[in-house]
Amino acid sequence: MSRRYDCVIVGGGHNGLVTAAYLARAGRKTLVLERRPLVGGAAVTEEVFPGFKFSVFSYVVSLLRPEIIRDLELPRHGLQILPLESTVVPLDNGDYLGSWADADQTRRELARHSPRDAEAATLFGRLMHHMAMAVRPILSMVPPDPASMAPSDLRGMLKFAGHFRSLGAERFHALYKLMTMSSADYLDEWFEFDPLKATKSASGIIGTFLGPRSPGTAYVLLHHYMGEIDGAFRAWGFQKGGTGAISETIGRAATALGAEIRTGSAVEKVLVKNGRATGVALQSGEEIAADVVVSGLDPRRTFLELVDPAQLPADVVEGIRRFKFRGSSGKVNLALSELPNFTCLPGIGPQHRGAFSISPGLDYLERAYDDAKYGEFSRHPYMDIVIPSMIDPGMAPPGKHVMSIFVQYAPYHLNGGWTDARREAFGDAVVETLNRYAPNLKGAVLGRQVLTPLDIERTTGLTEGNIFAGELALHQLFFLRPVAGWANYRTPIAGYWQCGAGTHPGGGIMGASGRLAALEILGRRGG
């Protein structure tokens, strides 16, 4: 045993760093151990090709909790979120559907396709505002277990029930529908223009192994709306320097508060003695003693790999084994010699400073899912594309560009398994599909990084490459995330805690689980 810490955090992902910062802020001697040479987990920026920097995995931000930004003084440590304000959807008929920073411009654009939808969009926006407001307090709440009679759970349930009563019947019913419907059905109640429905529904499938017509996806849609409610923390933005810069910012805040961060330090096991965590053993053989060990890894690694499952109750082990990961998305990062010229909106313009969404229709998305259901990657996938170098010129050499393409579906469990050849075939399908809309793309590619769910798992450690550290499915949310009875950031092993996105409220660069875990460890109820 070398040194002794109050708290050791396993994994320097953004949630682990948030937990560390809060613990250090409360005076705890805290150490973060990160296996990779850089912190961030899935929020990392790397210079994949010389001069070309990529937010390799997670690529945009909106959900980062404002209280974390304030508590940790992140602007002082380098947080700088730049606006990403438009979305352009190329359509199959050669036209496009645009959504712009200016609300009136967006309304007029939509009216070009459907005057009825343009009107409905305003009302839909108001409803989603109310829904997000309804869900927002839950993000800052430690999930109470409805089956438990413990005073803290009963208090939590009362608060929870009180909150829902305060919504009123109309909003409660709307929320119930949102929690149970498919995003396609939900959007059908509001809109008629198919590409609009498809594009909105895409938010409901991201990171899940579900299609837009699968029940439960409407909630995921809401999960992506929640970042929009706070006027100050705009919809979706881009951190200067990529998502890795957010992790570094949180890391700097944690260090300034007194936490230590050690990269290149892979944890082999959590040391457990008489049912209590006593520290960690590194792969190097070094052992570090600590009163509190916190895992920022996903539930499978937290419960089944870092500790011996034999030390856990059998029902917990079974629950974690059933927890669904099944990564469904991949990422293609391109270094480009020039900007893509989209035939639907030719030339270089403001469209290049926003997102492009390849979501021309609901059938297109559902067919993309059909491929994945039967073990293939989508031949014509859904893509969410941004060109970060247009927003932060520092991401690429002057005049050159980087393109980030989020691709769905790419199932972790591919028929025959992922090989180098299959990975390149997947990359080809992506570039070919996109090239149909922007015919100069193929010729502009200077470098191509293709990441399958298997690659995501191998690099970040996220089981089965699930970007949310476990699917955001209704049966895996709130008091069931990751497993009944242990949604309060504790584990059956005393002194062993969890803080990653596999706990409530889930994934995205939100930091909420990291903060709530720290507050629980410190004995303060979240809120």
Add this chain to the structure above:
Amino acid sequence: MASAYELVHDREYAAIRNAAALFDVSPLYKYLISGPDAARLLDRMVTRDVTRCRVGQVLYTSWCDRHGKVIDDGTVSRLSEGVYRLTSAEPNLRWLSLNGAGMDVQVEEVSARVGALALQGPLSRAILEQVSPANFSALKYFRLVETTIREMPVTISRTGYTGDLGYEIWVPAGHAVPVWDALLEAGMPYGITPAGIWALDMARIEAGLIMLDVDYHSSHHALIEAQKSSPFELGLEWTVPAEKGPYNGRAALGAERLRGPAWRFVGLAVDWVSLEALYAEAGLPPQLPATAWRVSTPVYQGSTQIGYASSGCWSPILKQYLALAHLRAPHFAAGTEVELEVTVEHQRLRAAARVTELPFFNPDRKKA
């Protein structure tokens, strides 16, 4: 000056702090002052010591009436041995002539003949290096250089109104448009963005820089004494030297220095939790202004009004709601807890705020 070049100014603001923004600041008033008594005239008129201004140097300064109340603020650039340029927000030709009576000096208004472009932001230097042979890493803060942009003669000063790394380009009006075009073209790979006053206003509030007719009134236009301010009351005490020969307002300013100012110009940072609670009471998330506001807003301590904020904005880079305020002695010490009036759903309420040193935002690159 344009309000904005796009429907929404967010990106223009972001360019100031992230890439580079190009402003047309030609509406500034510009005067060329030359002749043997040029320095004497300016030194008599402004508060800063112009006799110490070297060739190639720029001074930011205020100027006062004989009662030590500020008329205007701007820059004095020493272009060559006996030639200076004065910039101002409002016309000052008459005031220059009055002060130059009996002196051997020529005052020429060149406002329409000289175009002024401000290139501001962390990548402004990299862009200028693409179009101009001058050595920009050697050009220090508040210094200027005579050079060319694509063979067109220009003067470039390392000055600006954003509190960031930035330059102002002074160009014969006939070349202003080609220089603007050259900068936009060369700046394209660096994310250059033409920007207007909506974005500039936010940046200057973050930088704690005052604006005439918003944060104070010229003593020449004030209708009552209470509308006038001294440099000490505007956070410009640093532009008033303790030792300097005769100049307008010297006696009054000397007395005020001893007495201590009745008001001070400070920053206010609004407490978010307090603001959020006021909105939550109304069932709303905080509604933040998209642009800077310029409406006089009361500031309280307990039940007493201790001053007023004259402008404010949400700062996207600091993630704070900021205001610039005039507070009465002795309530202006940094750290003082005050309350700022906010209107939530037509109700006048008060949010907690804290007195903060200016500037709010001051990156190393500004002077590096």
